[in-house]
Amino acid sequence: MSSFSSERTSDKISPMEIKSISRGAAEFQRYLLGHKEDDFRALPIRSLNVGTDQEMITYRIVKKNQIHRPPFYYLALLKPRVLLVALLPLFFLLKMFLHTHSPLPLSSTIGAALGVLFGVLAGSLKNDFTDYISGLDRLLPEELQRPIQKGWATPWKVLRISQVLLVLSLLCAIPVVLQFPNILFILALGGTMALWTQVRNQDDFKFSLRGEFAISFLFGPILSLGFWNALSGETYRAPVFAFGLMWGLFVHFLIHLQNFSNAMLASQFKLKNTMTRLGFDRSRWFLPSWFFLCLIVYMIFEIYFGSVFFAEVGAALFIPPLIYFSNLLRKLKSPLSSGYLRASQTGYTLLLLFEFYLFARSFF
Amino acid sequence: MIKEFKIYDEQDFPAYLPKLNSLFDDLFTGGKGFRAKLIRMMAENLNIPDKTELLLAQTIEFIHNASLLHDDLIDRSQLRRGKTSAWLKYTPEYAVLAGDYLLARVMVNLSSFGNIQLVQFTSQTISDLLEGEWLQDSIVGDFFVNMEQLDRIHNLKTASLFKWCLRAPFLALNKNDEGLHHLLEEMGTLLGQLFQRSDDLLDYDIRNDEGKTILGDLKSGYLNSFGAFVCQRKSRREIDQIVKSKDLNDFYQNLGGKKIFDEKVRDFDGINQELIQLYQHHLESLENRLEKSEKKLLPMLSPLTDILYWRKVGAR
Numbered sequence: 001m002s003s004f005s006s007e008r009t010s011d012k013i014s015p016m017e018i019k020s021i022s023r024g025a026a027e028f029q030r031y032l033l034g035h036k037e038d039d040f041r042a043l044p045i046r047s048l049n050v051g052t053d054q055e056m057i058t059y060r061i062v063k064k065n066q067i068h069r070p071p072f073y074y075l076a077l078l079k080p081r082v083l084l085v086a087l088l089p090l091f092f093l094l095k096m097f098l099h100t101h102s103p104l105p106l107s108s109t110i111g112a113a114l115g116v117l118f119g120v121l122a123g124s125l126k127n128d129f130t131d132y133i134s135g136l137d138r139l140l141p142e143e144l145q146r147p148i149q150k151g152w153a154t155p156w157k158v159l160r161i162s163q164v165l166l167v168l169s170l171l172c173a174i175p176v177v178l179q180f181p182n183i184l185f186i187l188a189l190g191g192t193m194a195l196w197t198q199v200r201n202q203d204d205f206k207f208s209l210r211g212e213f214a215i216s217f218l219f220g221p222i223l224s225l226g227f228w229n230a231l232s233g234e235t236y237r238a239p240v241f242a243f244g245l246m247w248g249l250f251v252h253f254l255i256h257l258q259n260f261s262n263a264m265l266a267s268q269f270k271l272k273n274t275m276t277r278l279g280f281d282r283s284r285w286f287l288p289s290w291f292f293l294c295l296i297v298y299m300i301f302e303i304y305f306g307s308v309f310f311a312e313v314g315a316a317l318f319i320p321p322l323i324y325f326s327n328l329l330r331k332l333k334s335p336l337s338s339g340y341l342r343a344s345q346t347g348y349t350l351l352l353l354f355e356f357y358l359f360a361r362s363f364f
Numbered sequence: 365m366i367k368e369f370k371i372y373d374e375q376d377f378p379a380y381l382p383k384l385n386s387l388f389d390d391l392f393t394g395g396k397g398f399r400a401k402l403i404r405m406m407a408e409n410l411n412i413p414d415k416t417e418l419l420l421a422q423t424i425e426f427i428h429n430a431s432l433l434h435d436d437l438i439d440r441s442q443l444r445r446g447k448t449s450a451w452l453k454y455t456p457e458y459a460v461l462a463g464d465y466l467l468a469r470v471m472v473n474l475s476s477f478g479n480i481q482l483v484q485f486t487s488q489t490i491s492d493l494l495e496g497e498w499l500q501d502s503i504v505g506d507f508f509v510n511m512e513q514l515d516r517i518h519n520l521k522t523a524s525l526f527k528w529c530l531r532a533p534f535l536a537l538n539k540n541d542e543g544l545h546h547l548l549e550e551m552g553t554l555l556g557q558l559f560q561r562s563d564d565l566l567d568y569d570i571r572n573d574e575g576k577t578i579l580g581d582l583k584s585g586y587l588n589s590f591g592a593f594v595c596q597r598k599s600r601r602e603i604d605q606i607v608k609s610k611d612l613n614d615f616y617q618n619l620g621g622k623k624i625f626d627e628k629v630r631d632f633d634g635i636n637q638e639l640i641q642l643y644q645h646h647l648e649s650l651e652n653r654l655e656k657s658e659k660k661l662l663p664m665l666s667p668l669t670d671i672l673y674w675r676k677v678g679a680r
Contacts, residue, residue: 020645336513
């Protein structure tokens with residue numbers, strides 16, 4: 001006999017307030033941007049016809065105090081993973097500079113470092129905002145949801161913070177430009193590329209192959225050469241460029257990993273990035289192969305511009321975890337396996353370990 | 365009251381294949397035909413001609429039963445509707461061929477009807493169904509999946525047929541308004557999700573008036589949505605223990621007692637009640653998209669959640 005057969009009572013559960021708003025409605029933008037009454041938040045729970053004129057978003061209206069915000073939720077907004085990718089090469093190049101040059105031009109160094117920090121944060125927040133507005137982030141599974149979807153911060157607020165950070169980034173660049181005007185060439189190149197990615201973002205630019213390369217190039221050679229220029233006044237130096245290229249490959253690994261984590265969603269959105277083009281089976285060997293390529297390029301970099309010893313240490317340290325990562329991926333039966341998340345997290349840990357290694361290595 | 369009708373005639377299948385006919389007789393008798401009834405209810409309220417209504421009802425039942433034939437073989441289920449499964453009684457080869465035959469008949473019948481949108485949508489539904497089946501098979505033995513992963517499968521496997529039932533009658537009438545179809549699609553998704561979750565509860569003897577085998581899913585290596593719900597935030601060791609439960613009492617114990625189990629059921633009902641509210645909310649939006657003569661459909665669509673989730677027989 002059914003143990004709960006008498007419990008067919010739908011009225012025991014308190015109803016939630018739901019509101020659906022179509023794109024044509026006057027209040028569509030107000031709700032989408034989060035301009036709701038002060039005590040309430042409108043959290044999107046379903047999005048229909050995303051990206052079309054027929055778009056309709058259904059919100060759950062909750063009291064602000066009903067939203068559980070972790071104590072350091074702003075850190076989630078800042079995305080430490082992206083920050084590490086941007087700041088680690090700066091530290092490495094700084095140590096490289098101090099090894100061969102002196103003195104350190106303080107104002108341009110601090111200006112460049114802060115400029116990069118604020119610029120990357122601004123870009124990252126703008127990206128969160130754009131993904132939310134376009135609808136992509138509104139469809140993310142719960143474990144991948146960002147602070148906006150969780151109601152920790154309104155999209156409007158995120159956009160405003162991003163704009164303030166961008167202004168701060170530009171202000172920080174002023175002393176650098178005044179001291180080394182030739183940096184304008186790299187800034188112009190990087191700025192054009194960054195603007196291009198933002199403008200084309202509406203068309204899912206960052207999910208295209210060109211977008212992947214542009215982001216890797218920005219975080220790789222452009223960032224490295226730009227920061228080196230702010231340190232030394234030199235526009236080009238072979239080891240710096242080589243380091244930038246190598247780092248760009250690692251950044252590309254991070255992009256592949258993120259796209260791999262969101263592969264099911266990306267396929268639903270018909271996005272064409274490397275992972276969706278390769279498909280599930282080929283992505284599983286492509287990811288470790290890419291990291292292996294990164295390691296090879298790192299070893300070549302060390303052999304030419306560093307030391308053979310560190311090339312060997314790098315290989316010895318990272319080949320075993322890479323094999324472990326590869327095995328985890330090989331065991332996955334489908335993108336819905338429970339091990340999928342674990343394999344992705346192992347990939348992130350592998351990259352994080354390499355970042356720590358590079359950090360430690362920069363002291364020698 | 366929706367009148368009963370025969371879903372197929374003998375001339376629908378070739379007389380020179382008696383085994384195929386016998387297999388279909390076994391398969392189609394004993395089923396509730398809920399999806400066909402849903403089509404009937406839609407058709408009667410949308411003034412769809414009888415011939416079209418029969419075609420739609422036949423289509424959904426053929427697709428559903430083809431999926432059952434394939435499903436039973438994949439899961440190695442020995443019983444279907446209280447009888448020996450087709451793959452056991454007639455060999456796996458015949459079961460596959462019979463399933464394929466039904467899907468082929470669907471395409472023959474629909475293409476004769478000549479509505480390309482309906483053909484395209486039906487093909488997509490079959491494709492979703494197979495994709496869902498494939499994905500579900502890939503997680504058998506994986507007891508660490510979460511509800512969202514299962515929802516994705518159920519959206520393809522279970523909800524696709526409900527979406528078809530709601531949208532196909534409008535397509536058959538050449539009503540192709542995109543907004544209307546997206547809304548119906550969403551409502552179908554919710555109905556499918558609710559039906560699947562309720563069905564998953566039967567496995568734990570909750571509202572199990574149908575007498576479904578207890579812990580059948582779990583013993584076949586499949587953690588269903590309620591199983592995934594109770595395993596949320598538990599360690600791998602705890603989950604290992606829970607999924608090895610020999611019977612329901614053992615399951616209660618591994619969960620921490622019957623009281624905790626009952627609380628979990630209430631919480632599970634709570635999250636599904638939110639889906640029901642969302643469905644009812646969409647039903648209000650649907651009102652604005654229907655013509656005056658079609659609005660009588662709304663009170664018929666409203667009790668579906670009670671039937672599918674709460675299993676309230678009286679609401680049928």
